[in-house]
Amino acid sequence: MMRLLLWLLGGVLLGGIVHLATVLWLPHTATQDAYSRLQQIAPINAVTALPAPAPDKVLLPFMDPAFATAVCRYDLAKGPLQFSLNVSQAYTSVSFYTRFGIAYYAINDRAAGRRVIQLDLMTEKQHSEMPQDEDVTTADRLIVESPTLTGLIVLKALAPEPGLMTMAQEALATARCRQQP
């Protein structure tokens, strides 16, 4: 009886390890995460407008229907990325996600302080390899470091009323997302 209890205790302890391992490992095996879902419609290093959420078609769950949304699926393997977006009249935001959907940076039009949100996206390694004097000439450019080589930039423009949706979509159409020459 004592022996059985010991085996049971060992099993429960091992179960705890299994639990932790599966929780940590799960994001790497998910086939229906946001990045995988967008892979089919969004080409790499380009801005793609996402269809508005509707009851019968869901690209990503829990999308805000009051926003026009576009996405840039990036890959920094060949070098840093240049990003720019003219802000709309209402509210515009740009959020950065890693390959596994972790939001590591977000900026809105007011934080950007100008009519255009302009920034360079690069990995930590690419940032440290940047020549020092170039820092001076690009001092007014914002540099964002991506923790992963691939990921998502999500652009959102608010349509405060449904009639303003085209205005929001037009604002997002000005977005550029391309490899630095």
Add this chain to the structure above:
Amino acid sequence: MRLLLGSLFAFAVAALVGLGTTWLTLAGSTAFGAVSIGAWTAWPRTGTTSIDPYARAAIARTGQLPLGLGDGVAFYARGDDNGRLFDGRCDVNLQGITPTARFWTLTLYDLDGRLVANSLNRHSFTSQEIIRNTDGSFEIRIGPRARFGNWLPTGGIDRYILVLRLYDTPVGVATRSGRETPMPSIAAGQCP
């Protein structure tokens, strides 16, 4: 022989306990660092790099992109102030004011995060669309049948979730419930 049987037993228990608890925690979507105000709960940390492993696993499984904290904060409600889960066949009254934010939106989803079909094609309100009282407070009537004022249709579905998103807001990780964060109250109304 006893060793073999014993270890097999232990492995079976480990698999059952380990995978069972993983499934349970993910199905219940229990993340840490919740900010609860009345019926509303937000997980501001989920929109940062200090997101906990459970929330990471949950977003990978559902495919959603959490709201970045520099963008805004999302508050979720699954039931009224008395803890009763929403029923799409009943009326619900949402009343009050919201914390400081440049814009907010209130959206109704089914439990999987899909919008709910209805004859009006109305799925959400933004802070600019709402009809307010003279003191700035507002009332949103949520129910299956048309109501005067701000009516958010439920389409008569069984269970739903309300999401109140605050954009460009000081509400964040350090927020506690109090006078600075007045969330609208949720009261159950008529039920057929």
